[in-house]
Amino acid sequence: MPSYTVTVATGCQWFAGTDDYIYVTLVGTERCSERTLLDKALYNDFERGAVDSYDVRVGEDLGDIVLVKIEKNKYWVQDDWYCRYITVKTPSGEYLEFPCFRWLVDNKEVVLRDGRAHLPQDDKTSLVKQHRLKELDSRRKSFRQVHSARARVVLCVTEGRGCSLITSAALYRWKEWQPGFPMSIDANRHNELPRDIQFDSEKGVDFVLNYSKAIENLCINQFMHMFQSSWSDFADFERIFVRIKNTISEYVMQHWKEDFMFGYQFLNGCNPVLIQKCTKLPDKFPVTHEMVSVSLERELTLEQEIEAGNIYIVDYEVLDGITANCTDPCTLQYLAAPICLLYKNVRKKIMPIAIQLDQTPGKDNPIFLPTDEQYDWLLAKIWVRSADFQYHQNITHLLRTHLMTEVFAVAMYRQLPAVHPVYKLLIPHIRFTIAINTKAREQLICECGIFDKANATGGGGHVQLIQKAVKSLTYRSLCFPDMIKSRGVDDQEELPTYFYRDDGYKVWEATKSFVSDVVCIYYTSDEMVQGDEEIQAFIKDVCSFGMQDFDHCAFPKSLKSREELTEFLTVAVFTASAQHAAVNFGQYDWCSWIPNAPSTMRKPPPNQKGLANVNLIIESLPDRGRSSWHLGAVWALSQYQENELYLGMYPDEHFTEKPVKAAMEKFRKQLAEINSSIKRRNEGKKLPYYNMSPDQIPNSVAV
Template sequence: MPSYIVTVATGSQWFAGTDDYIYITLVGSEECSERTLLDKALYNDFERGAVDSYEVNVSVDLGDLVLVKIEKNKYWVQDDWYCRYVTVKTPGGDYVEFPCFRWLVGDNEVELRDGRARLPQDEKNRIAKQHRKKELEYRRKTYRWKEWQPGIPMSIDANRHNELPRDIQFDSEKGVDFVLNYSKAIENLCVNQFMHMFQSSWSDFADFEKIFVRIKNTISEYVMQHWKEDFMFGYQFLNGCNPVVIQKCTKLPDKFPVTHEMVSICLERDLTLEQEIEAGNIYLADYEILEDVNANCTDPCTLQYLAAPMCLLYKTAQNKILPLAIQLGQTPGEENPIFLPSDGQYDWLIAKIWVRSSDFHIHQTITHLLRTHLVSEVFGIAMYRQLPAIHPVYKLLIPHIRYTIAINTKAREQLICECGIFDKANGTGGGGHVQLLQKAMKTLTYRSLCFPDYIKSRGMEKKEELPTYFFRDDGIRVWEATKSFVSDVVHIYYSSDEMVQRDEEIQAFVKDVCRFGMQDLDHSEFPKSLKTREELTLYLTVVIFTASAQHAAVNFGQYDWCSWIPNAPSTMRKPPPKQKGVADITLIIESLPDRGRSCWHLGAVWSLSQYQENELYLGMYPDEHFIERPVKDAMAMFRKKLAEISSTIKARNEGKRLPYHYMCPDRIPNSVAV
């Protein structure tokens, strides 16, 4: 009687093992085996991290193996099981791999195809075609779109983390409990002693050091020491948390009437302001999007304020970026003066603080939340709905979707919801953050997610003009390496552009992203179809880069740049000054966040800057969804290029007091998971 040797691997994460009954059925092109219980006498099967082998006898010729069916039935109590893969050794001695990498919950079953990736037009077997169709029908019922707030990207239809499909939940929900993590951060940072004085102001700048004593971080300490200086203020536009606002100024906006006489004392090259603009030495940061956004009013005892400033920046002969002029509103006039470096020290300082606070709001809500978290969730939901596990693009993208839907659901549950943690400390809490998201959606385009295009659209692409824009330089290297890897994989499975056009599943994927995820907004110009391998390569590069490098660049520096409260105030308690000469140390301290909000802010930026346990970094693919040698070779080449980039970045950072490492590949997680 012919026999097959079946090997089953159980996951190594917490609670992956099971005591339930596990059955297997081998489905061939000709016949099926009998349903067989996988059990060894006097042996505890399917323990966490175990690899178990069994003999399955058959009485008929099954033909070519098409799929295996795994069933789990309850033994005593509900006991979920995580199956990594199944390997079958045929009577002829061949080995067939069946990747799984999913949970079986309750009395459940899963049908697995062998590990070779296939496009839908490649399927010839009736059973295989039916399996593909059945899988997608189930996924579309399970992964449903839902509008969290009008006018922003759609999200998953789940109100709480524990309502999500088990396969996309965190292994340990405690690891991503924002309330628990923030409380732990506040305790670890020894700032809980100040929480009882929630609404009281600090005494002076030195007083802020009382919640800074536990920080052992070179960059944050350097920020604390130099935050008042113009060079530090300007440097952050290039390599801080939010290095995407600065743009080349080719013409002064009418709403920002800076004259040469105002700034001539700051210009180094014996040129007029107009000539400096023509020479490409003037830059602009405009926070117009904050205009008319409602400030947080959830606490009637504490008024909070927002501004929509503009900041003119100057590139010195030493290639430093320095602030040249600041206007704290969008409408020029007597009550909206232009602050200058030549003004009194407190006038200039409070103007810079207002810019830093506005930059914080744009960073948190638009650069970070919208343009990495929410966009990546859209790609993830559409992937689950439209691409079966056997599709090569599913196999390519699944590591870069890991935990993204879970972290976003947790954020909507605890962080950015009504009365959530966001409301406790942020000036845009209480609904202002939703207004910001809705306004930002009007400028979010597909091309703005293409890293080189976004850099160029702001006039920031020339390295010789700004040789210290490390965010740009490192990002371009990682983008090119990622795009090269994606191109290799695309060309393995698509031998022509016509094959892309004939792939109904990939076309459904991009259509789902545009039509539902991005709510079919015409201005966004998200593709509704893909016609060439080059277009597909670019699209998938956008997905991977957004979830990995772009998120890393704007997330993991939060503790470095925002933990010194005066450098990144999460709220302001006094309105922007309407005239010069009124600012003093008292006004500045009373404008900055109070003790309680400072503590919540510090706990937040600490928590959000932490890597996950067992983090998987760019190029690491321990779950072998692909089994083909050409793809594994492409992965190896990708890792080699990433290692070279990491070495280059580390060599450049050697000895620097402000090293830039947020785009270093060995610090870039595969996915948005925090």
Template sequence: MSIDANRHKDLPRDIQFDTEKGVDFVLNYSKAIENLCVNQFMHMFQSSWSDFADFEKIFVRIKNTISEYVMKHWKEDFMFGYQFLNGCNPVVIKKCTKIPEKFPVTDEMVNVSLERQMTLEEEIEAGNIYIVDYEVLEGITANCTDPCTLQYIAAPMCLLYKNAQKKIMPIAIQLGQTPGEDNPIFLPTDAKYDWLLAKIWVRSADFQYHQNITHLLRSHLITEVFAIAMYRQLPAVHPVYKLLMPHIRFTIAINTKAREQLICECGIFDKANATGGGGHVQLIQKGVKSLTFRSLCFPDIIKARGLDNKEELPTYFYRDDGYMVWEATKSFVSDVVHIYYTSDETLQEDEEIQAFIKDVCSFGMQDFDHCEFPKSLKTREDLSEYLTAIVFTASAQHAAVNFGQLYLGSYPDEHFTEKPVKEAMERFRTQLVEISLSIKTRNEGKKLPYYNMSPDKIPNSVAV
């Protein structure tokens, strides 16, 4: 459930963009449009492309080392696999423990891609096979940008192999969920452009998943749920209000802007995306069914996908950096919680915080049985984890799939004045600086450095 406002100007004045943020929003929006040449090339987004050089026309204006490297190597299998680990959507890949019946890949098909003289089943047992599955895209209505131009949406599956160099390489792709003669399994040994086109369809599906579920639903919209509950149930003097305020600041405003300009009827989504024209609504509705509270807890979701062993997948920097930021955030949040709640009983007796927790579940998540959001919290440890999930989602997780503005740990508005909390903030900042330095050291000399989870590049809130 989102706020009941159709336009930004309909919002309560204290949650609208302030003058500085309003100007910043307009300038950044204009700059992004200019950099991407969207106005100049909008016709390209609404029609078929005839040449791979068209990609270069779109991205020629984006100048940084990483984008230029990706532009040069995007057709290669290693880059295709690497993006599942450290690209803009590093949340779909999971360890494969059994080949699904709907994806009948055989050892004979992929044996040429396996490097250890092991069968496919043996590679699975050894933990070397991974999978991505875009089943959620099955049945989503494709956009029609004009009466004559129907777009298409695939719901592919891709099998990936960790080779001897521990690079993740694609070894099989099926573009639909139902196997059959009209839905073949594509392999690296196929004709060059058949295999490349199959990978492009997977990347297209990944884009739709990323934009609608990873980015919009699981960072923007879920943060709005917490923000609304906070404003409804917590007074401004409550310590949890003070803790959360910097991390939900402007979130409702940016989301309202998105509903007003981006995902509205005839907005940019409708003009340029295959899931525009209503498909994005269907996709988000399906995505909500997998939106549980535990899936917002970073260590839990990494473990659930079987990717928690660093030795097995040493180049999964999103995971490694995310762990560090999660633990630092949880340590800070726990410090604040223990300053204000001297026992679990004091937490249980806090009617305002309990009303906040219940509001998120009963109003924001509409009491969906599958969501498993708590309706009350009994221990300080549970509250610390709950608040950490909110702060992490609004800051680090959003940064990993988007980009930053005000860096994490910066609190320009003095909500807390108590000395113990200020000391906790200082410890938090110190930890974040140390994490940033370790990430910088790790990235030195890498052709593809990963900075998305570096605290000095993480925004405080979902405000961009």
């Protein structure tokens, strides 16, 4: 009697094992095996991290094994199980791999294809065609039960073989969380999500718990009872800063008042995406040569400096008209929409030379200059830093990495079956993204959420801000080289210390090369891309549903070539990995010294010069309580996940083909070379830049 050896690997994460009954059915081209209980009787099967083997005996040869069905039935109480993979050894000695990497919950059943990736046009038999169609159908369509959002969809594949394949899945459906936002998943709470995309432990990503823990770890809970009281002076801020310091944060504390530090952050701080070359002064910012001549070092007029490419500008126009936080009626909070003019001096350092705190010029909106009184100039810079913090948190970080990656993730689950090569490529890079975003909507950015406690754009201003920012979010602005070039900052000789740009170019090119290698393995011509109905549906879902077909966004609705597909997938992978890392993990470095990144301001922007002093600045900066919440927040957001997976690390083998594994190894070598070059450059630097170092770039947006 022929016998197949079935090996089952259980996951290593907490609670991955199960005591439930596990059954397997092998589906071949000729016939199916009997439904077989996997049980060694004397052993405790399917423990966490276990790899167990079983014999499945059949009366006749099954033909080529094309599917494996796994069933889980309750033993005593419902006991979820995480299956990593199944391997099957045939009577002829052939080994077949069936990746799973998913949870089986309740009496769930899954049907697995072998580990080779297949385009839809590759599948010829109705058996496998129906399998991929029903897998997608089960993700997109379901009915809701009272106790959960889970769904059950029956997939019957008979083809005269007597096989009844039943699978169940949870819902992946679009939902508009706020008008004008990119779409997100239709779930209000983390525990409503499909089990496969939830965190292994929800406790580890509880924002309230983590922020409270951060405040306790930083020893700043002692200040919470004095929530609305001001600090005494700048040195007083050190009382909540001394617990955890690092090279950069301490350097920022020591030099934050200096103009070179102010300018440097536009290049390599945690929001290095706004600086652009100034080719013409806007009418709303009437800076004259006489105002700034003292700051210019080349004996050129301001107009000549602009023509020479030495003048840069940062404009926070999107903040104009945003409602400041008023959730606490006892404390007024304020926002500004500054414009800042920057000068590249003869040492090629970026220095601020003029600041206007409102978009409309006039007598009550003076242009502040380095030649003004010390505290007038310092307060103007603080207002820019506060505006930069609002822009960074809401637009650069939340909108352009978190929310955009969720769009790619939901569309992927809706349109690409697990056997599709692009699903296998993207799945490591959307790991936990939907979960962290759902948790944020549940606790962080919701009405009366944590964001309201310390931020000037809390209380609804953050919603207004993102709604405005979406109108300038385009597909091309997510392509890293295009984004850099559009701002006129692509010349390395002109800005030799723009490390975000230089490292970003390298990581982008390495990522694009890897994506191209994978794409070309499965698509041997442009016509194959055009004929892939699933990939075209994925692209259309991103544009027409995820981005709501906003005309200004200009996302493609279809792809015509391998080159276009490569670029699109590079955008998805880069946004989820390198771009998020660049703007997230430096938050404690640059924002923990409160005066350098005030989360709110308690006095209105100055409307004339000569009024600022230390007391006014201290009274404008966040009070003790909001400073404490702010510090706890940037510390918590800067922490890596436990057991983090970094760029190039793919321990879950969704791909089994040797050419793809070779492409992965090539990718890792390129990333290692980038690591080495960044390490060499950083040696001896007082301000090392490592936010784009691949060994510190997680695969996905998970925090």
